[in-house]
Amino acid sequence: MIGLYDSGDPEIARWHVRLAQAAGIDAFLASWWGDFKERDRAFESGILAAAEELDFKIALLDERAQFHHDFAAYQAMLAAALAKYKDSPAYLRIDGRPVVYLYQIGKDPGLSAEEFPALRGAVEAKVGPVYWIVDKLAHDPDAQREGDEDRIKKIPEDWLAVAGVDAFGFYSTFSRFRASHYEELAGKYSCIASQAHGAGRKMLLPVHPGHDTSRFRSDPYIMPRRDGQTLRDYLRAAADAKADFTLVTSWNEWPEGTVVEPSSSWADPYAYLKILAEWKGVSFVEPPLPEGLRR
Incomplete structure (x- = not known):
């Protein structure tokens, strides 16, 4: 809708936060790679600063939990990041503890159940108790x-037995199984959530508006948006x-075509934010465009 933009641009970040607030979104989980390609600076100057200014919440979606080569260096990196950000008034806390989401892929995950206690111990020794959400789903x-x-699909038994994991979740269905209708989702979601709850853990479930990798894959997967019905079905499930x-x-x-951010490709650029707002029981009021783009 606004063309190419820099996520570290304070004005763009403020607009994103205002849009999220208008849609009833409670917090952002921000993709975190440490200082790789100075992405930490974009995080700090962009979305973190905007969240602090506008009384919004944000937490780290830790991609390094999957993509690291040196486990000890990774532990130190995450501990340093949390020490730096956890006391921000914008940093998301649950039960008084700063939240971290540990991203994992289904095949060849970067973190094992045996390694998690060492990660938890190293990080919490520096920053105190953390609210740990672990991305974990395996084939049965x-x-x-x-x-x-x-x-x-199931949460692996060894992970269900690990102490210190507060919640389980997964980033997407499309990398685990293919579904876009309520009838395809309801049973799977219920079974997965019951596994977490049965082990005394919370459950985070993903919802999608659609998915389309046809622009860069020879074997694309397309999850049709169905004019918003796909998102509604996910929310219901x-x-x-x-x-x-x-x-x-x-x-x-x-790139993956999963966005809810306003797009000029849709008849109503704000269609998906309005669906989220309706689900949250709030009235969506369109915030002004970023400075310099206002008509």
């Missing part, structure tokens, strides 16, 4: 053999599964 071959589609947290994937992951 037994359920597949039995033809039980609702149980083909997450609510019916009694998710403790709902993760909108995504705000502005444009």
Whole structure:
């Protein structure tokens, strides 16, 4: 809608926060890579500063939990980042503790259940107690053999037994299984959430407006948006599964076509934010465009 932009631009970041607030979104989980390509500076000058100014919340979605080569260096990196950001009034806390979401992929995850206690110990020794949300979902071959589609994905037993994990979640369905209708989601979401709740943990479930990688993949997956019905079906499935947290994937992951950020490609650029606002029971009021783009 506004063309190419810099996420570190304070005016753009303020607009993003105002849009999120108008839609009833409670917080952003910001993709975090440490100082890789100076992304930490963009985080600080952009969305963190805007969240502090506008009384919004933000937490780290830690990509390094998956993508690291030196475990000790990674532990130190995460501890240093939390020490730097946790006392910001904008940093999201649950039960009084700063939140970290540890991103993982389904195949060849970068963090094992055996390694988590060491990570937790190293980080909490420096910053105090942390609210840990772990991205963890695995395939269940037994359920597949039995033809039980609702149980083909599960939270691994070794992770359910690990102390210190407060909540489980996963970033997307499209990298784990293919679904875009309520009927395809409801049973799976209910089974996954019940596993977390049965182990005394909270559950974060993702919701998607759509997905389209046809611009850069020869074998693309397209999840049709269906004029907003896909997002509505995801929201309904997450609510019916009694998710403790709902993760909108995504705000502005444009290459994967999962965005809810306003787009001129839609008849109503704010369509998906209005759907979220309706779900949260708030009236969406369009904030002004960023300075310099106002008509």
